[in-house]
Amino acid sequence: MSSEGQSILMLIAAGEFSLGILGNAFIGLVNCVDWIKHKKIASIDLILTSLAISRISLLCIILLDCYILVLYPDVYTGGKQMRIIDYFWTLTNHLSVWFATCLSIFYFLRIANFFHPFFLWMKWRIDSAIPRILLGCLVFSVFISLPVINNLDDDFRHCVMMKLKTNLSRRCRVHKAQHASIKIRLNLLTLLPFSVSLISFLLLILSLCRHTRRMQLRAPGSRDPSTEAHVSAMKAVISFLLLFIAYYLAYLVATSSYFMPETELAVIVGELIALICPSSHSLFLILENKKLRQASLRVGLLLFFT
Template identity: 80%
Template sequence: MTIDMKSTLMIIAAGEFSMGILGNAFIGLVNCMDWIKNRKIASIDIILTSLAISRICLLCIILLDCFILVLYPDVYTSGKQMRIIDFFWTLTNHLNVWFATCLSIFYFLKIANFFHPLFLWMKWRINSMIPRILLGCLALSVFISLPVPENLNDDFRSCVKRKWKTNLTLRCRVNKAQYAFIKLFLNLLTLFPFSVSLISFFLLILSLWRHTRRMQLNATGSRDPSLEAHVGAMKAVISFLLLFIAYYLAFLVATSSYFMPETELVVMVGEVIALIYPSSHSFILILGNNKLRQASLRVLWKVKYLLKRRNF
C-alpha cells in the first residue's frame, strides 16, 4: 500500500472519527445537562446516553487500531497491547449492539399498539427495568469478551510475527484457525440481539399497518401523533439494521488482518467502512429525537450568529 493511499485512508478515518465523537458527545452532553437541570432523567435518555458513550469508546478503539496498523504494525507482535485492543474492541462491539437493541425494544414497547397481556406487562414495567437491563448488557458483554485475550497465547503471537510469510508451519495454521473460530463465534453472538431488533422492526410494521387500518375506518386526519411516532421509530430501527449490516461485514474484514497475508489495504478499507456505523447513526438519532433536534438547532443558530458577528 502506497504512502498516499495510507494518508488518504487515515484522513477519511480521522474525519469519520471526528464526526462520530461530535454527534455522540452532543447526545451525552444534552442528556446529562437535562438530567442536572431537572434532577431526573427519562428512560430513553438513559439508553441514548449509554449508547453514545459506548460508541465513543468503539470509535476510539477502531481509530487506534487503524493508526497502529499503518504506523506501528509491530505492536501486534506484543502480547499486552494486542490483548487490550482485542478485548476492548469485542467489548464495545457487543455493548453497541445490545444497547441499540434495547433502544429498538423500547421504541417498540412505547409506540406499538398490542393488547397481549405479556406486551402490556412489559410496556408497564419497561421504565423501571431499563437501568437493570443496561447493567445486564454490560455484564454480559464483559463475560463474552473475556475469552478473547485468553486465546491470544504465546504460540499465536509468534505466528502473528510470521503472518507476512507464505510458508507458515502447520502449527501456525492450526493456531490461527483456532483463533479465527473463537473470533467468529464471539462475533456471531451479536446476531442474537440483531435478530431481536429485526423482530421489533417487523412488529412495528404490523402495529403501523393495524393503526393505519383503524385510521381509515374512523376517518382520522392525516396528522396523527401515533402514526408519526411509528414512522420515527421505524426510521431509527431500520437505519440501525442497515448500518450494522455494513459495519458487521467491515468488522469481519478488519479482523482478517490476523489471518491473511498482505491485506493492509483491505483491512484499512474495512475499518474506514466500520467507522460509518457509530459515526452516522448518532445524527439519525438526533434528528429523530425532538429534544436533541431542538438542541442541535439552537447550537447551529448560535454558531451562525457568532460567525455573522465575526464577519461584521
C-alpha cells in the first residue's frame, strides 16, 4: 500500500476513534458526576457507564493494532505484543456486546407490558441483579478470551512475517487457518447475546403493538409516554443490532486477511468498519437518553457562547 493511502486510512481511523472516545467518555462522565452528586447510581446509568468504558477500551485496542500494523509491523515478531493485542481485543469485544445486551434486556423489562409471572418477577428483581450480571459478564469474557493467547505459537508468528508473500508454505496455511478458526469460533459466541437482544427487540415490538391497540380503543390518535418509551428503546436496540452486524462482518474481513497477500489493507479496511460500531452507537444512546441529551445540549450551548 502506498504511503498516501496509509495516511488517508490512518486519518479516517483517527477521526472515528476521536468521535467514539468523545461520545463514550461523555456518557461515562455525565453518569459518574451524577453518581457523585446523588451518592447513588441508577441501574440504567451503571449499564451505560460500563458499556462506555468497555467501548473506550475496544476503540483503543483497535486503533493501536491498526497503527502497529502500518507503522511498526516488526513489533509483532516477538509474539508477546501480538498475544496482548489479540487477548484484549477479544475481551473488550465480548464485554461490549454483553453489556449492550444487558441494556437491551433492561429496556425490555422496564418498558414492555406483559403479565406473565416470570416476566413480572424479572421486572421486580432487575435493579438488584444488574451489578451481579455485569460482574458475571466481565468474568465470563475474561475466561472466554484465554484460548486466543494459547493459540499463538512460534510457528504462527513466523507465518505472520510471511504475510506479504503469495507462495506460503502449506504449514503456514495450516497455522493461519487454525488461528483464524479459533478467533471466529470465539466471536461466534457473541451471537448468543446478539440473539437475546434480537428477541428483546421483537418482544418490544409485540408489547408496543398490544399497547397501541389498547390506546386506540381508549383514545384514538393519542401518543402516551409509554408509547414514546417503547419507540425510544426500540431505536436504541435496533441501532445496536445493525451496527453489530456491520462490526462482525468487518471482523471476518480482518480475520480472513491472514490468507490475503495484501494483509495490511484488508485489516485496516476491516478495522475502519469495526470502529464505526462503538463510535456510532454511543451517539444513538446520547440522543435517546433524556439525561444525556439534555447534558449534551447544555455543553453545546456552553461551547457556543464561550
